[in-house]
Structure formats: C-alpha cells, structure tokens
Amino acid sequence: MPDQSERAAELRGLLNRAAHAYYVLDQPILEDPVYDRLYQELVQLESAEPRLRSSDSPTQRVGGAPAEGFTSVDHRIGLLSLDNAFTRGDLLAWHERLLKVLDRPGDTQLPLVGELKIDGNALALSYRNGVLERAATRGDGTRGEEITANVRTISSIPLRLQIDNPPEWVEVRGEAFIPDATFAVINAEREQRGEALFANPRNACAGTLRQLDPKVVAARRLDFFAYTLHLPVDAQPPSQWAALEWLNTAGFRVNPNRELCADLAAIQSFCDHWEQGRHDLPYATDGVVVKLNDLLLQDEAGFTQKAPRWAIALKYPAEEAPTRLLRVGAQVGRTGAVTPVAEFEAVALAGTSVSRATLHNADRIAELDLHLGDTIVVRKAGEIIPEVVRVLPELRPSDATPVQLPQHCPECGSSLVREGDEAATRCVNSSCPAILRGGLRHWVSKGALDVDGLGSKLIEQLVDRGLVGSLADLYRLDAALLASLDRMGDKSATNLVEALEASKKQPWHRQLYGLGIRHIGEVIAKALAAEFFSIDSLAAAALEAPEQIAELHGIGPEISASLGQWLHNPANNQLLQDLRGVGLSLEASAAEQEAASQAGANANGMLQGKTLVLTGTLPNLSRSDAKALIEAAGGKVIGSVSKKTDYLVAGEAAGSKLTKAESLGVTVLSEVDLTAMLEP
Template identity: 35%
Template sequence: MADTAVDQLTEDQARAEFSRLTAELARHDALYHGQDAPEISDADYDALKRRALDIESRFPELTLADSPSQVVGAAVSAQFAPVRHGVPMLSLDNAFDAGEVADFEARIRRFLKLPADEPVAFVAEPKIDGLSASLRYEDGLLVRGATRGDGRTGEDVTANLRTLGDVPERLTGSGWPSVIEVRGEVYAPNDAFDAFNAAAEAAGTRTYANPRNFAAGSLRQKDATVTAQRPLRFFAYAWGEASAPFAETQWEALQALRSWGFPVNDRSRRVEDASGLTALYDGLQVDRAGLGYDIDGVVYKVDRLDWQHRLGFVARTPRWAIAHKFPAQQAQTVLEGIDIQVGRTGSHTPVARLHPVTVGGVVVRNATLHNADEIERLDVRIGDTVTLQRAGDVIPQILGVVDADRTGRGPPYEFPHNCVCPLKTALVKETNASGVESVVRRCTGELACPFQRIEHLKHFCSRRAFDIEGLGEKQLIAFHERGWISEPADIFRLARDPEKLDALRAEDGYGETSVRNLVAGIDARRTIGLDRFIYGLGVRDIGEQTSIVLARAFETWTAFEAACMAAADGIPGEDWVRLNEAHAVSPRVVAMLAEASPPADDPWPEASLDQKIALAFPGLAAPARRGLATLADDWGGLVRLADVARTEGPSEGLGQIAGVAGVGPVAARALALFFRETHNRAMVDALVAELDRIEDAEKPKSDTAVAGKTVVFTGALERFTRDEAKARAESLGAKVSGSVSKKTDYLVAGPGAGSKLAEAQKHGVAVLTEDEWLALIGG
C-alpha cells in the first residue's frame, strides 16, 4: 500500500496508511527533537510526512489532534524549566521543486486576491541545520532564552545561550521595542565541529554524528560551562512577541535585528516572484559546500508584514512561508545483515546493518527497511551493494540494489513468522473492519513478550510521558532483566524498597549520590499532569496531542477513567465499523439508516439495487448509495444494514469520547479496547495507587468573544476571502464548521447565502453580516 499513489487509495486504505504514518512520524519526532538521536534521514522523514499530508489533504476527515499537520517539535524535558512562548514557534511546510514554489506563490495571490501584474516580494534565507532558539529582551536586556520545544512551550536554557558570543547581553542601536523575542538558529561551523570530534575521539569521550546533533546536545547541557566550551554560533532571522511594531517588512526587520547586534545571514536576499526564489535557490545549492556550515534548503517568506498577518496560518504552519529543501546526498555500501526490532505494540521492524560508509560527512551503519513488503519491493539481500540517500541525519534511506542481476547473489530474505522473543509467538498482519491488511507484522504476545514489555516501560519513562530523571534506557533494561521492574508501578515501588536500593548502592557506577538522585527523580513524578499520564499508558493510537485534547475535554482523571470504563462496555460490532468505514457513508447516513424501518420483504423486486436504496432511504446522495451497495448485495442485505445501524453502534460512553473534537472513533475505540482488558486495568490501578496526585488539566483559554464558539461562513464574502475568514476565526479560538447544525453558534452570511442560511434560521442560529462579525471579533 505504501507504493500506491495517494490519488489511487481507497478510503479504507488511506485510513490504515495514515494511521501507520502518523505513528511512525510521532516516533521520529520524539527521536529527533527530544533525544537528538534521529533514526532516519531528513529526506526519508520528509517523504513520510509528505505522503501523510497528501493523504490528509485528500481525506480531511482523518485529521486528528496528533495528525502530522497539527504537530510541531517535541515535548519539554523536565531537566529544564518550561518557558511558554509569547507567540508559538511554528514549523514550515516544505517544497521540493520549482513547481511547488510556483504553487506557493499562486496560493498567496489567490488568498490575497492580487491582480496578476502586482509583484509579490519575498525574503529568502538559507535554512540553517541547527537548533531553533528564542531570546527575550526587556528594555534592551536579555532576560530569558529558550528552545522551541513543542512550539508552545520551550526549555529555559538562558545560562547556556548567554555563553554564545553571537548573543548580545544588551541590544545596541535604537528602535527596539521594550519587549522583543528574537528568534534564530544555534549552529556549529563545520571546521569547529570536525576539530571537536577529532579531539573527543583522541580523548576517548563522546563524539557527535553531525553538526546539528552537536549543537542541540551542547545547548541542552545542564552545566552552562560545558556549553561555553563548545564552538556554537547564532543567526537571527525572526521574532515572536513584540510590545510594539518595529518594521513594515521582513527585510526591514532583518536590518533592524542586525542593527541591534545580532548576526544576520549575509546570503539572505529580497527577491520578487517565484522565478527570483528559484534563481537564488539554485545559486545557494551550488555554493552550499563552501558556506562553512550546514544548510538543508532555503526559507521563503512574504516580505510585507501586513500581508503575513492577513495570510495567517493553516493548522500549525504559516501560509506566508515555506522551506524549499535540497535533494538528498547519496553513497553505496554493502548490506551485511538484517536485524529485527520489536516495538511497543509488537511491530517487527527490519533494520539494515551496513558496512560503515561516509555520506555527506557522516558515518552511516544502519538504515530502516520499514517492513517485509519494503524488503520484497527492493529485493535487498544480505551481501548486496545498495545505494543510500541522506540529507543531514545519521540513518539514510535505501534506494535500491546495485547490479541486482549479478550471479552469486544470496537467497531472498525470509521475514520471520514468529516473534524474535523467547516465546516465539506467531506474528500476524492485522486487517481493519473493511478487510484491508496492514503491512506491519505484529507479535500477539502483548506484555507477555519481553521486548514489548521493555518498550512499554521505555515509552512510560520517555520525555513526553513521565520523563523520570535518572531512569534511562540502560537502567530500565538492567532493572527489567533482574526482575525488579515489569510494569510502571514497579518503578515507584523500587524507590521505596530498601533491599533493592541497598543492592544498588553496592554496585559500581551507583553509590549513595546516584541512588539518592534516582529515588528523587522517581518521587518527583508521583505528581503528574493528566495529559502526561494518559500518554504514558501507551495506548495504541493515543499520541501526545490526542492525550492533551482528552485531558482538556475531561479535565480530571476520575472523569476520564469513568468515560473509558463506560466506553469499554460499548464497543461497536465489526459490522457497524465496516458500515461507518464504507465510502461516502457519513454519520448522517448511518443515522438515517438507524431511523428507517424497511420491511423484511422486498417491496420493489423489479428495481435495481441503487433504486431500492434510493426508495428505502430517501435523501441519500449517489456516492452514499454506491457506498452502501458495496456492503449489500440485495434487499436482505439492506435490511441488515439498517438493523446494524440501529442496534450495533457504540454506547453513549464510547460516543462521548469519539465526539471530542480532535479525537474521533479510532482513538476512542483504542481506549475502549485498552480499558476492557483486565490486565490493563490492573496495571493502571496499580500505577494510580503508587502516585500522590494526577493533576487536573489546564482549561482552554476563553478570553475572546468567539472562543469555543462554532462558526459557519457562507455566501460570497466581500470583506475577506473564505480562507482568510476561517484562519482569523480559528486564531481567536473559534471552531469553524462546513455545515450548520443546532450546535452552531454563528452563521456569517455574505450575498447569495442559500441552504445554510435556511438551516440556520430553522435551528435558531444567530446570523451575522460580515460587518457584524468584524465588530464582534474586534475588526
């Protein structure tokens, strides 16, 4: 299915593929941003995300809170104090060729309704491959420095950033606002990085895979004196919160930053239209190797700041900026073996073991092969020479086999049929309710499988979950092998077990101080936020963003637990799931079926199946009728579908979770299945018993007139484009819907409003003109 073009995917195939991609991208985000330890190349990651976004664009109903379009960065480490960004630090969409750059410009013109002869000016800047940072100045003095973190909250690394010579302690020049957050990239020059690695290797200390990892690891040191010894630099290129405007264009802003004492990249240029952007891109690509620092593309930003404001954001990315990525670098080496890694949910992932090779200045030894289907597609065999591709990270993508027709090749690789754990449990390829088979092979042993158990524990202790200081992967594995830790509650029991702690004190590498710090790290997590607790449970299909949404929706652990238990008692039947996954069968269609009472005997024996559906269920559109026809061969099948819609649906408890905006039926069903299992309930109860408190979730802010309100726009809007209206409403905390219901709060109607206006009047929804809407939101 991964080879099937997105426009050829059925809805069922898209749902399965999108779920796999979302989980895989979340894992790689955690490795890259949270642990500075990526497993795949930038190009490989970009390809995964690009496919996910294409699927999401074609099937927008799949979008959830933790979908790739909604996620930025990674969670904040507990070793640094959290810093809430005054203005979120968002990621950028990517372009990979000149055609996509032209599309970017065309989208801007359409959104702003610009005439064809009006030029659009951009600022183009080299995309530095480093670590984003934000510097807050008050009255010209540096008061705080932070990493990007998850885009909303970063890590306080003020002391570390003060050690960089490029970061001014006091702003120079004039014209700076009393409060200004200056943003830019911390990076390591290539020659300084190479010298550091050479000295570290000679001394037998840690070396780094590439300058980006080096910069990230150096900036996130607990001891700022360590950072001070590292050759780090800084380029300023943006700003966040500002108490007053200080420029009218992006270009003017860069000049202002330079005048205040910040380094601004000399290769930044102001150009016009897509042709100017691609010309600058081509020049930077030629000069890339001689810059002295790593870049992986060029960032394009609309120059006029008033246009940036109008363009706004879509999901978690600005409409007014895009990153044009460079193509990947390649090399060849020998595949020496294929190892299998077992994931938290039992997935068996093949990893290529390679003869070490240098690609773009980085030594590469491993590459993911994704799954058995990918191995078969590439026909890679042990002993083959393979072509690799990378674009800035450690682990590349395998593109194919060199000289696949040579004589003497080894036999085709046979993927294991049983788990590689001692239990040798059979592997299965799961299918969804529509019979679409997953490409992933999983061990069915769940927590009985030692590999899955240890992966669950790693997830529980990860930075986005409980983030227990001093309990890393090495310690977890050691304690698990001793039989000390087999479930999360055991971690907290260990901190109160004198016998085990005494045994640790007697071992090399521990001692009194280490044990005391370990106990303190564990005890510090006996109080945990509800969202981290939910994520730490490791429920399949429940990512970090979905955990945040659930926590805010239910607010307390008591309410969330009660909802999950109610959901566990009301899991819908497989036929109901199959019905809801059929093409064009929406919840409204299912509701129509449930309300219908077709007779057992066919009243229209001479009619075609499509005619029978139209007569039995008046009002169904042709796509929905075709979707039902794929599930029912005759009249009896239609009667059965109506019965399924009426009697086999989810309980009210499951519907309550699925109805939370940003959660949906897949995540709700995963929670219900998790809490239905007795051993999972016992695990959760034991964990809760060891904690002091699960903190209630922070309630969403409601400081605008339309926060939390549902708004629908209709008609030919004259004061703004539809996209601009939607973007502004969402930025103020409103929910924008495409249809009117009794839950709609406002309908904003322009000239030519039709059926939606009638629907709003039917439900008593407040109808506003464009001017009334602008007055409500403050212009």
C-alpha cells in the same frame, strides 16, 4: 580624568564594539594584546567595585556556577514551524496559494526574500531597553527553556544592541550553530581525551545549549545568525529585507548569502544556485527559506494553525549514496511490532556516518526485492532519518538470497503474527522482554508519568536482571536495591524512588496515556479522560457500549476497538489491579473532574463558535493559559486577524495585529475583559 564609573562604561562600550567588529564583521579594530589589557582593566574595576558590573559587560559572557536545571518560559511571540517544499512544483503551488489568500491575480509579481536555512538550533532572544534580558530555546514554539547564561557565551550575540535609543523591547529569532571547522576541532579534542565523538554539528549544538555549565558552552565556540525581528508597532520596519538590515546595524550577525528577489523566477534561480553552492560554505545548510518581503502583506496572509502562509522552506534533495547490504536484523517495539532493520557498510550522509536504516515492514522488503549482498541506495529522509531508497539489481551477486522477516520473535522466540490487512508483523507474547522494556520507557516518558532518572540503560538492567516484570514492579523498587546497580549511587537511587512516588500524583489522562494502548496518544487520552473519570467507567463503556466511545469527537471505531481489545486481555486487567495496589489511582481527582465538568458547561457558553486572536503580553495570563481558557469556553484561537475574527485579546506591545483589528472594526478585549466574560 573620568571616575571609575565612567571609565567602566567607556571600557564596556569599546570592548563590545571590538567584539562586534571581530566576531560579526570580521574587521578587528583592536589588536589582541590591546583588547586583553583593556578587558583585564575592566575585570579589575568590577572586582573592586561590584556595583560597576552590568549585564551587558563583556566580562559577563562566561561566569557563575553551573545551573541546577532549566526553567520553562513562555515566548512573548511564538516560534512557528515552516511548511516545507521539496520541488519547484511545491514552491509554485505555495506561491499560487499565497496569491489566492492575498486575493491577487495569478500573474502578480511579489517581491520575495531568499535566506539560507541554517542547520542549527532556533533561539528566541529578548532585549529590554537594548540589553539582553532573556534567551530561550524554541521548545514547542509557545514555551521553551531559558538558557540565558549559555547564550551569553556566544560572541556573535550582542549583550547590548549597537544602536542609539533602542526600543523598549526587541524580540530576535535566529539560529545557533557550530561551524564545520570548529566542529572538527571539538571532535579532535574529544578523541584525544578518549571521549565519544559528536555525530554532527547540529546535534553537538543542541547538546551544548543544554549544558548546565556555561563554561562548557563557551569552550564549544557556538555561532549565531539572526533572521527575524519583532519590534513595537511604531518601530517595526516595513519589510523583511529592512528588518535584516536593522538586525545587522544593531550588532547581530546576519547571513550575507541572502537576496531580495523581484519575483518567483528570481527566487528559483537563488535556490538553484545554493543547491550547489552550499557545499562550499563553512557551515551546514539544508535548504532555502523563502519569505514574502512586505510585512503588511505578511500580516494580511496570516497563518495556518502551525505555520505562516507567507513563508516556506525549500529543502534540498536528500543526499544519496550506494553501499552493500550486509544483513537484516529485527527490533521489537512496545506494541510488539517487529521492525526489520537493514545493516550495511558505513557510508557518509549529511555529515554523519550511517550503517543502519529501518525497512519498516515485510511489505517494504518485498517491494524492494531485497537480497543479502545487494548494492542498495540509501539517503537521509529530511536530512535526519536514514532510509533504503532502492536496490541496484544489476550489481546483485549470483549467490544472493532473498531477505525475509523472521517467523519467530528475536527476543522471546514466540511465533510472530500478522493480522488481516495490517502492515505490521507482531509478537503477541505480553511477557516478551522487548515489549516490557518499550512499555516501561513509554510509562516513564514526559508525556506520561514523567519519571526523571529512569533511562533506557537502567530499564535494560532492571528487566535483564528480572527485577521488574511489569509497570507496577517499578513502584516496588527500593533505594538500596537501585544503588547496587551499575552507575547508580545512593543519591541517584533515592532521587529515583522519590520521583516514582511523585509520579503517582500525575493526572488521570497521563496515567491512561502511559498504559501504552495502541492508537491512544496524548490527545486521545485527554479526550477520553475528560469523558470518563476512571479506568472503571472507561472499561465499562469499552466493553458494554463501545459505540459510546466511537462517537466521541476525534475517536472513531478503530480506537474504540483497540481499547476494548486491550481491556479484554486478562494480563492487562491484572496489570490495572497491580497498579492500584502500588498506589496509582487510575482515576481523575476531584479537581480534575471539576475542571472537566466546567469545561463541558462552558462549551455552550460565551465563546461557543467564536474566533479569537491573541497579541502582546497579558499582565497575568501566559499565552498558553489564555488559549486554554478560550478553548474551554468553546472558542477557537487563530494566529492572524481578518474580517472573520470575533475578538482580539490585546496585551502590552500588541503590535500590528491591534492596528489591523481596529481598522476592521474587530472588538478588542483586555485580559480583564476576557476573564470577566468567562465568569459564570
């Protein structure tokens, strides 16, 4: 008779195989009562002796207290976006570019894999010695949020790979989603409880993955399809098709509606079939992903700065529907731009009910020849953003009146202005409540001062009650006043005051970006902050020598003029004084100045003009940190190895890039080599 340790191991193995058979293969091997009894036996064993509990136990799919928050983590291997194709012509053009990159004749037939593009949320799964070690969201492709506890609740994701002798590490990419039938049940349950309904399965899935309580995630019954595999170089399959088969064997659910196609014509037939067939699927899909099958050829094709050259997403044509225009409203943004918004009879598009769409500007209204009461055709651009495509004039009522943009601001009543060749019509009243609300939302956003706890609803209260009339007024709020507002308790109020105080220490470039000056986004703000260490030095250049700013790389005269115009405004100069009065520095710290100066000194240093590739896991540097070091020293980081690569920086589990670099004679650096090279 086995001892308790052996019995627990036997139960784990059997229950994991049963879960795989039920959730992935749809071929149950245990009846529910049998599974439940064996599961309870394992629970009792682990409760009696906690040492028997392991991370791959089915009892660990849901458990533990809710998390306090999520931690950002670096992806071992990045999750790049895909370029999009929208027509057969786009797909053909991609194929021609691919042949050119691979230096193949134009009539070469390349085997391609067609896979359905699941409309869900990308996940990065990391396995160590066959056991799920970490799960993370896609994030920006380089860093994501760790959500391992939540992902454990997804029954179609194996906690332990269903293969013998797994590699030391395995990286799997795939899509979490909520099936249509499950989504309908979830919304029905929410309606019974009087809760707001989810708009669509994709949004529900995204919100579920970021729940702090894994029990809530488990109740939503998410599913998962795996589609990308990364292994150590000596274990990597030769093709994408073989990689999908490996994933299937290892216990993952792989979408069965995939096809290995001999050439582009076969792929086009596959895409045509699923453009219609997708409507019969039990989950949402918004296109087909086409991938070069041969992984060595994938490596040869390489990447652009944002996407692989060897893959493309063919998006289905946006679904269109007719409806009747009821009215046209207007919204005022933080820069004063007035955006007309069409309001129409609700219509179902791409799984959601749509009743509003932006009309962009007065030119778009004129182009459409829009009249109130018109029958209009609307669609979701990219399956996300509603837009008005055209008008059906033959259905226009006889008494229909032309739509015109208002002459006065709908928020403050000021006369609206349209300058020169600008498409936008603007409110130029700096005291306009809409401009103030937009400016406040921008100031506290993540890219700017990153103030947690100050959302749109609270900002509306603060402005509407006259408690905040400028950015500086935020820092004059106290906890007692905040606690008196709707949906604000003492704890929330105290936390917000602390968050505002902490935001004063944000770097100078974030403060500059937060001011919301037209045309100055995050990248431009960083570039300006690296050259001008305070608002004073930047203002002096903008007002006295604007050409000095315009000549900076990536800036130009339009941005320089916008900056000068903003600084000429007396109200903005008063704002800068007020911000300093409440403790904002509006200048770079000594450490920031030193870092910027060092970066400038290194620009002509060891890596000036050099091209580098990063691969594997470095012992001390994250990929983003290594990239920042290289770029600060004048180097450029790209995604694939070629004859033009100067250096390959290789870490643990370097993979096929290391093999290719060695075959091409590219110099290979370790992390130690790189840091030594960059020492002054």
